[in-house]
Amino acid sequence: MWLTALLILGVNLVYAERHSLQYFYTGSTGMADFPQFVALGMVDGKQIDYYDSVIGKNVLKQAWMEGTRDENSITDIRRGYQASFSNNVQILMERFNQTLGIHSFQLMYGCELDTDGTTRGYYQYGYDGEDFLSLDKSSLTWTAANPQAVITKVKWDSTRAKANQNKGYLENICIEWLQKYVGYGKDTLERKVSPQVSLLQKDPSSPVSCHATGFYPSEVKISWMKNGQDHDEDVDLGELIINEDGTFQRASTLNVKPEEWKKNKFSCEVEHKSKTIREILTEDKIKTNYAPFPIGIIIGVAVAVLLLIVIGVVGYKVYQKKKGFKPVNGKFFFISVS
Structure with a gap:
């Protein structure tokens, strides 16, 4: 887009x-x-x-x-x-x-x-x-x-x-x-708004998504690392979505089983013009989908x-x-x- x-x-x-x-x-x-x-x-x-x-x-x-x-x-x-x-x-x-x-x-x-x-x-x-x-x-x-x-x-x-x-x-x-x-x-058009980054999971056995939202401009790079090395396998990059307020969101999903990421050090890095954010994948940092799905995603998809x-x-x-x-x-x- x-x-x-x-x-x-x-x-x-x-x-x-x-x-x-x-x-x-x-x-x-x-x-x-x-x-x-x-x-x-x-x-x-x-x-x-x-x-x-x-x-x-x-x-x-x-x-x-x-x-x-x-x-x-x-x-x-x-x-x-x-x-x-x-x-x-x-x-x-x-x-x-x-x-x-x-x-x-x-x-x-x-x-x-x-x-x-x-x-x-x-x-x-x-x-x-x-x-x-x-x-x-x-x-x-x-x-x-x-x-x-x-x-x-x-x-x-x-x-x-x-x-x-x-x-x-x-x-x-x-x-x-x-x-x-x-x-x-x-x-x-030339403003810079930093992304908010979250690790999302529907349930304990589901893949984990690294979700970046609220950023502007739209260009962003989301990548995964495993034990300090680039990890491109089993990764699905989602579509860029515009939010209701004109900012953007995007997610990258890590399709590995929980036992694998629990015994290795996985991290998600979001690189944006405004800043670079790195989130280390641990159970305590994951937001689950037991509560209603984040409203920002719903609005973004609808728009x-x-x-x-x-x-x-x-x-x-x-x-x-x-x-x-x-x-x-x-x-x-x-x-x-x-």
């Missing part, structure tokens, strides 16, 4: 700062109780705004975004994409010989900026949770993921107008606005599931590979795949 490169030198964690601006658009059909079009933007993994076809206007999600741009213009742009996406869903249903069911057309695009000045950008389209088209900036062409996408690829490649416009946007306007947003939200529903609608697999962006200012193409 996921945006800082980690370089490990000895036992120290070195962070290469990276900022990102991402946008997700989803047009869908066949779901009566869900908006036919949803759009949202994110800066450094934090949602900054939201639009859907039911509310009909763009809504800011961060106080530091107030007054930074013309929200009426953003609403107009997203209404344009709403109409475009609705049309494209119908076109692709015909192209895939579909008449009924739940279907979706997705777009994600965005840019990233490292502190050393390195930039990246991407445009990717998906249909029904699968890759459809992606931009190759180096050749100014589009890569078709299936035969049905070739029709659109040929159309877009014929003039390269869309590829040129998208590349220029990603390399210039997107980076400019990313820098502005990071400046506006600096106190929030994560809700975000995935909003972004993916029907399970957007493309989202797992990259993240995307929405345009601000400049000239826009309301796309048509026909």
Whole structure:
């Protein structure tokens, strides 16, 4: 979800700062109780705004975004994409010989900026949770993921107008606005909050999890050691989850029997930009699940599931590979795949 490169030198964690601006658009059909079009933007993994076809206007999600741009213009742009996406869903249903069911057309695009000045950008389209088209900036062409996408690829490649416009946007306007947003939200986006680390176990015979929560930014490394040596076997790293307050949580589970960790010295190390925390695994330090499960985990999972529903609608697999962006200012193409 996921945006800082980690370089490990000895036992120290070195962070290469990276900022990102991402946008997700989803047009869908066949779901009566869900908006036919949803759009949202994110800066450094934090949602900054939201639009859907039911509310009909763009809504800011961060106080530091107030007054930074013309929200009426953003609403107009997203209404344009709403109409475009609705049309494209119908076109692709015909192209895939579909008449009924739940279907979706997705777009994600965005840019990233490292502190050393390195930039990246991407445009990717998906249909029904699968890759459809992606931009190759180096050749100014589009890569078709299936035969049905070739029709659109040929159309877009014929003039390269869309590829040129998208590349220029990603390399210039997107980076400019990313820098502005990071400046506006600096106190929030660049803050450092240390993780709270706990050793959790459902019952005496269950695996032990090293759970880190409440940390910001999201980059964290959780590792296990056995008798002073790195221990990578029988370890499962959980997904990164966002908490209700915007901080993050993650867990790493040690899948060894209690008799093994009781007769050896196991420890969990959590490395974060703010600090490094090491917990030695002993029975007296374990929190069991006999009491209600920690409420932070429950809230975090609920928020994560809700975000995935909003972004993916029907399970957007493309989202797992990259993240995307929405345009601000400049000239826009309301796309048509026909």
